[in-house]
Amino acid sequence: MTYVIGLISGTSVDGIDAALVDISGTDLDLKIELLAGKTYPYPAELRERILAVCAGESISMAELAELDDAIALAFANNAQNIQNGHKPASLIGSHGQTVYHRPPGGEGGRGRGGEGETRETRETRKQGGISSSSPRFPHSPTPHSLGYSLQLGRGAVIAHVTGITTISNFRAADIAAGGQGAPLVPRVDAYLLSHPQEGRCIQNIGGIGNVAYIPPRRDNWLEKILGWDTGPGNSLLDLAVHHLTAGAKTYDENGDWAASGTPCHPLIEQWLNQDYFHLPPPKSTGRELFGVAYLHQCLKDAEIYQLSSADLLATITELTAVSIVHNYRTFLPQMPQKVFLCGGGSRNLYLKRRLQILLQSIPVLTTDEVGLSADFKEAIAFAVLAYWRNLGIPGNLPTATGASQEVLLGEINR
Numbered sequence: 001m002t003y004v005i006g007l008i009s010g011t012s013v014d015g016i017d018a019a020l021v022d023i024s025g026t027d028l029d030l031k032i033e034l035l036a037g038k039t040y041p042y043p044a045e046l047r048e049r050i051l052a053v054c055a056g057e058s059i060s061m062a063e064l065a066e067l068d069d070a071i072a073l074a075f076a077n078n079a080q081n082i083q084n085g086h087k088p089a090s091l092i093g094s095h096g097q098t099v100y101h102r103p104p105g106g107e108g109g110r111g112r113g114g115e116g117e118t119r120e121t122r123e124t125r126k127q128g129g130i131s132s133s134s135p136r137f138p139h140s141p142t143p144h145s146l147g148y149s150l151q152l153g154r155g156a157v158i159a160h161v162t163g164i165t166t167i168s169n170f171r172a173a174d175i176a177a178g179g180q181g182a183p184l185v186p187r188v189d190a191y192l193l194s195h196p197q198e199g200r201c202i203q204n205i206g207g208i209g210n211v212a213y214i215p216p217r218r219d220n221w222l223e224k225i226l227g228w229d230t231g232p233g234n235s236l237l238d239l240a241v242h243h244l245t246a247g248a249k250t251y252d253e254n255g256d257w258a259a260s261g262t263p264c265h266p267l268i269e270q271w272l273n274q275d276y277f278h279l280p281p282p283k284s285t286g287r288e289l290f291g292v293a294y295l296h297q298c299l300k301d302a303e304i305y306q307l308s309s310a311d312l313l314a315t316i317t318e319l320t321a322v323s324i325v326h327n328y329r330t331f332l333p334q335m336p337q338k339v340f341l342c343g344g345g346s347r348n349l350y351l352k353r354r355l356q357i358l359l360q361s362i363p364v365l366t367t368d369e370v371g372l373s374a375d376f377k378e379a380i381a382f383a384v385l386a387y388w389r390n391l392g393i394p395g396n397l398p399t400a401t402g403a404s405q406e407v408l409l410g411e412i413n414r
């Protein structure tokens with residue numbers, strides 16, 4: 001029995017998720033008990049700063065250092081807060097705050113999750129203006145270019161402030177081994193959520209969506225696990241709500257607003273042409289692709305349809321749902337028997353309903369229904385990844401990240 005704290009702020013930048021868990025076992029005997037879970041919202045000013053940097057705003061090294069300090073101290077304070085009323089933890093796994101993610105591949109990983117091919121260049125190429133040996137992915141990755149992923153909130157500060165050994169910088173070793181550095185959660189999902197007879201998809205819907213496909217637990221099931229980022233989760237939807245309410249609201253609570261509208265299907269078809277949805281896994285993405293510039297292009301595309309605000313939100317929500325199902329149908333060896341949602345998007349009842357309709361007879365549930373908190377699963381996963389790192393157990397799944405081998409994830413700060 002080991003008390004471990006998991007900390008993460010994801011691509012929604014809504015706040016720091018902290019989970020205090022009691023962990024035992026290591027793989028199929030792995031067990032976790034969630035003792036406390038809490039989301040600590042960022043101060044508004046810090047959130048805005050992070051979002052601006054994520055949107056590509058240039059900052060100086062001095063400003064970067066200040067931002068890292070502020071995030072590290074916020075994470076450290078919350079690590080202390082989550083222990084209130086509990087036995088102290090002996091280990092912290094802190095993911096930190098992603099501010100930049102470049103998947104591996106040529107030309108800055110544009111083919112996978114960087115800036116992406118613009119519609120203008122695609123049109124020019126279609127008209128013969130750009131020559132390419134690969135018609136769909138002109139920026140096909142070169143085997144030598146590594147990814148890059150930057151998470152702020154350095155572990156050394158968290159370890160010093162809390163006096164607790166802290167594992168941080170989880171993505172670097174997988175990337176050094178040629179991997180995407182994401183998603184890292186599938187190995188944890190495999191041990192906590194696999195089933196002897198059922199093939200399952202665990203679908204996180206955060207800012208970005210990501211799936212772990214876990215085949216039934218027989219034969220060499222571990223080697224058949226897949227995982228990748230499916231595309232937008234709530235990122236575009238949150239940005240659209242912010243835009244439509246002039247910042248008064250940051251998300252569509254329960255999906256109520258979108259539910260009062262109707263999706264515009266021609267737009268969905270057009271948006272599904274985005275290269276990322278057709279790129280085979282392993283693949284990962286972030287706000288660099290599905291961020292502010294992307295939303296503005298969506299708003300521009302929507303102009304000719306003169307959609308109401310509700311119709312626009314319904315259409316953006318539909319893009320998330322349709323792209324998830326498109327990813328399954330295109331890249332899974334077979335459809336799962338059940339889908340389990342987690343992340344904030346699992347609370348969007350309209351999105352959940354749309355997924356259920358698109359997936360027809362495949363039940364769409366949440367991980368809460370199999371005993372794993374849908375809200376804190378990512379924070380729990382980083383507690384488990386830290387626990388594995390401390391025991392010398394690799395955390396990545398090369399079938400999910402594309403790394404050349406299993407590696408120990410994270411740096412140890414004592």
Ligand SMILES: Nc1ncnc2c1ncn2[C@@H]1O[C@H](COP(=O)(O)OP(=O)(O)OP(=O)(O)O)[C@@H](O)[C@H]1O
Nearest residue numbers: 010011012206207208234251253254343344345347
């Ligand atoms: N009650 C709710 N109704 C609708 N949407 C919700 C609700 N609660 C949360 N969300 C959505 O979930 C988002 C936060 O999800 P979550 O915390 O899982 O994302 P994240 O961890 O930051 O992202 P990622 O998993 O990509 O790193 C919010 O920005 C919002 O869009």
Ligand SMILES: CC(=O)N[C@H]1[C@@H]2OC[C@@H](O2)[C@@H](O)[C@@H]1O[C@H](C)C(=O)O
Nearest residue numbers: 011098101182183184185208210378
């Ligand atoms: C670079 C980065 O922070 N990626 C996140 C993001 O949020 C969801 C999706 O994109 C996912 O692949 C990843 O996080 C989860 C925790 C993971 O690594 O499994």
